[in-house]
Amino acid sequence: PGGGAEVFSERVHQIMYKPKIGADRWLAVHRAAHRMGIPTNATLLYGHIETFEERIDHLIALRELEDEAPGFLSFIPLAFQPGHTGIVERQTSAIDDLRMIATSRLVLDNFPHIKAYWVMVGEDTASIALNFGADDIDGTIGEERIAHAANASSPLGLTRQRLLHLIREAGRVPVERDAKYNVITIHDEHADRPDPVPQH
Template sequence: MTESPTGRPRHEFQTDDATLAPIAAKVMAGERLSAEDGYALYRSPDILAVGWLANLVRERMHGNLTFFNVNRHINPTNVCVASCRLCAFGKKKGDSGTYTMALEEAWQSAGEGYSEAVTEFHIVGGLHPDLPFEYFLDLVKGLKERFPKVHIKAFTMVEVAFLAKRAKLSIPDALIQMKAAGVDSCPGGGAEIFADRVRHIICDHKIDGSEWLETAEMVHNAGLRSNATMLYGHIENEEDRVDHMLKLRAVQDRTGGFQTFIPLAFHPENTVLGHLPRTTGFDDMRQIAVGRLLLDNFAHVKSYWQMVTPKMAQISLRFGADDIDGTVVEEKIYHEAGATTPQGMRRAELERLIREAGREPVERDTLYNRVTRTEDTFVIAV
């Protein structure tokens, strides 16, 4: 037996699946996995062995620590020019149920909810055909003026490209203005699946996979960090998933700007793809594990508790995940698609979930600096 980074004895790798042996050898040696290795990990019947390998890497990188933050989601509008078959949130202008927040309303919403002081505002919304670029700049400026200590993670690559086009600016020039307004980093949504075959079916009304990746590089080159997502469990196959992650890995080799990989389980309810089944627990744990093993240059893999449920998020902490996101507070996009999880969670509850999984909770800010908190105030240790 060897000793794990957590100090506990670790049994040697064992499996009845011969295809995993050469992969395990690479993992043990810290070598990069190939596309063929990724396919084998998806096809292996021994999910516990796959999880064991992912946990090995996870503990090698982070020991027993599990990260979370205190954040709030702000979705300023659900009006969207796109018609993505996977989306239950966006609505066409003039449809019933549409909304667009006035700036004062958005600023007020940011200060409501839990008494715990948030360290992050997570801002994403629809691609509104009429709202000017200045609306979004003023939204961020107003938040910074009212909450100067709060990190603003705003606008996916899809939104960045759309807003730049609407403003008749290059993406780098638009990013200069976004940074000046107070944008501190970008979320990783809108990546979905990069494969053209899939993207043409599920989201052909927005930028393609290559454009998403190019925009991410420009975001990183502008000095902003971002996350990266992958939406799985719809019409994609394992080759599409591996292709998606290896493309992210290649960008990360060039820029180092991705902070976290976030696999997102597709929720089919209330979408055009509502006939598809939900992902299973096996699907979710395998995807987290494969992501941890393939994305060797990503520091963090997040298990988004809103998508996989808090219970499965706990289990994922032994399948490669080292982060379970945050308090969230009033998430709308996935709940429109039938998510039945709470729309927010207290910090103490997140800490309890992590501890019950045998891990040590660490409150972080968006950039993974530790947060020291006294009641509803916080200090970020850089």
């Protein structure tokens, strides 16, 4: 759990997604989940009508909640896909995406993971983002539909080999994980066959 945060700004809430719950309710749900021992994730939808100040306010609210009731596994900044919405003329640039990821890593120093979601920012930007504060670019994904319903230009899915290449191209070692970031397999830097994780 953890999607749907959009932007915590009430101004944006009233204009963009009034029927959805607001910031206070979203934060309350996650506070309760964390206190029950249920880990969650957090998102921010950026690149539409929000201001830079509203982005930072969103990050600070998440940081304060994690200090109060720890339990977030990761933060995923989601680049808005304009499609034919008419809300904005163009998608976020790679510079904006990388700036957002780097800022997230600096502000959310109490979050263990920052994800550069390749579906939203594209393969190349996601790879570069591994040197801008991100430590996760998500998985192969069989057939992504949400972003592509808004005409996302990224592929519907990636092969395992392509994903390994993107991570290695950034100078990183690919690590397969489960939903809670427990390590399953560490992939050797040069070999196609993975190295098994030692069992303790």
